[in-house]
Amino acid sequence: MKTTETPAPLPAESGAPIAKTDVPPPGPVKEKKEGTVLNVFSHGVLVVWAFMVVMPLLWAVMTSFKDDRSIFSSPWSLPDSLHFDNWSRAWTQANMSDYFLNTVLVVGGSLIGTLVLGSMAAYVLARFEFPGNRFVYYLFIGGMSFPIMLALVPLFYVVNNMGLLNTIHGLILVYIAYSLPFTVFFLTAFFRTLPTSIAEAAFVDGASHSRTFFQIMLPMAKPGLISVGIFNFLGQWNQYMLPTVLNTDPDKRVLTQGLVQLAVSQGYKGDWSGLFAGLVMAMLPVLAAYVVFQRQVVQGLTAGALK
Numbered sequence: 001m002k003t004t005e006t007p008a009p010l011p012a013e014s015g016a017p018i019a020k021t022d023v024p025p026p027g028p029v030k031e032k033k034e035g036t037v038l039n040v041f042s043h044g045v046l047v048v049w050a051f052m053v054v055m056p057l058l059w060a061v062m063t064s065f066k067d068d069r070s071i072f073s074s075p076w077s078l079p080d081s082l083h084f085d086n087w088s089r090a091w092t093q094a095n096m097s098d099y100f101l102n103t104v105l106v107v108g109g110s111l112i113g114t115l116v117l118g119s120m121a122a123y124v125l126a127r128f129e130f131p132g133n134r135f136v137y138y139l140f141i142g143g144m145s146f147p148i149m150l151a152l153v154p155l156f157y158v159v160n161n162m163g164l165l166n167t168i169h170g171l172i173l174v175y176i177a178y179s180l181p182f183t184v185f186f187l188t189a190f191f192r193t194l195p196t197s198i199a200e201a202a203f204v205d206g207a208s209h210s211r212t213f214f215q216i217m218l219p220m221a222k223p224g225l226i227s228v229g230i231f232n233f234l235g236q237w238n239q240y241m242l243p244t245v246l247n248t249d250p251d252k253r254v255l256t257q258g259l260v261q262l263a264v265s266q267g268y269k270g271d272w273s274g275l276f277a278g279l280v281m282a283m284l285p286v287l288a289a290y291v292v293f294q295r296q297v298v299q300g301l302t303a304g305a306l307k
Contacts, residue, residue, distance in 0.1 A: 060283070064276040071272050083273060090262070090278040098251070099258030100281065105168055106243075106254055107236045110175035114232055115225055117176065118183030123213055125184065126191035127199070137188065143181030152245050159246055166249040174242055179232045186231075190224035191217070226293050237286055255282045 063071055064086055066079045090096050125137050155174065156165075164170025194217065202212045218225075240256040247253065253261070262278045 057283070057287075060276055061280050064273065064280045066273055068272050071276075086273040086277040087281070089271070090274045090281065094258070094262045094265070094274060094278055096255075096258060096262070096278050096281055099253055099255045102168065102252055103237065103255040106171050106175065107233065109169070109172040110179065110236055111229060111232055113172065113176040114179045114183050115229055118180050118228070119187055119218060119221065119225065120213070121180070122184045122187035123191050123217060126188045127196075137184075140181045140184040144185060148178065148241060152241070156245055166247055166252060168252060171243060171247055171254075174246060175236050175239070178239075178242065179236065183228050183232060186228045187221065187224055190221055194220050230289060230293055233289055234286060 059076075062079065063075070065082045065084070066086075067083055070077075070079060121140075125133060159165050159170055159174065162170070164173065198216060198220070199212055202216050207216070238256065239254075240260075243254045243257055247257070259278060259282055262275055
């Protein structure tokens with residue numbers, strides 16, 4: 001059988017042009033187009049979500065400066081004049097100043113106690129191996145999954161038997177116990193991302209465990225502390241169920257209880273402008289805290305991923 005052989009290509013002569021082979025395009029155009037569509041879709045969803053969140057807040061602030069007639073006649077229009085008397089009426093006559101002060105005392109004390117105790121427990125669980133380490137850690141994790149509704153009745157009797165019912169410090173202790181599981185869970189993972197060489201160098205230099213923790217490791221954990229502090233602040237500031245059950249004294253009500261009382265009383269009186277003013281008063285500290293510490297919150301949440 002006779003076969004045909006393909007002749008070998010002749011070597012190119014000197015000075016003769018060499019034919020270039022077809023080179024595929026540098027990047028697929030289809031993927032670039034799909035990526036652009038995905039970015040447009042994700043940005044559109046974020047814009048819609050931001051509009052849904054920001055607009056009710058702006059409407060509440062705008063309504064707090066209107067009178068009652070303008071709230072019902074033109075709810076979406078700007079106020080014809082700024083009625084600052086709504087704020088003064090809610091602050092004095094509705095006792096929002098007392099509720100605000102009680103809330104600052106309770107949340108401030110519980111936030112400091114939660115961060116101090118939670119950071120100490122998280123540091124020990126993250127850095128030291130001892131019998132029962134995992135068991136204690138999972139006990140805190142189990143506390144996160146325990147519904148607070150199931151603990152209200154026994155918690156009421158425990159606080160009552162300890163003589164802490166209707167007291168500011170009793171509510172502070174309950175808030176600390178309520179916030180510790182999440183704080184320990186969050187900070188344990190954060191302390192594990194910190195370098196161990198710095199703590200070992202401090203031990204070599206003669207520093208004690210307490211000094212190493214408070215002067216070296218705790219300042220390094222500042223982003224995590226700020227992040228978990230913001231989350232605890234939001235949860236404790238907006239807490240309504242616990243103070244309703246454990247704090248029935250009208251003189252020691254917190255802001256959430258005061259807002260409910262204001263809504264009931266002002267609803268019968270028809271003072272809707274004062275009600276919106278009190279609502280904005282309760283909302284502003286939360287917004288201010290998040291705006292001030294927004295960058296630290298993001299750093300704390302991404303520190304473990306960037307390590």
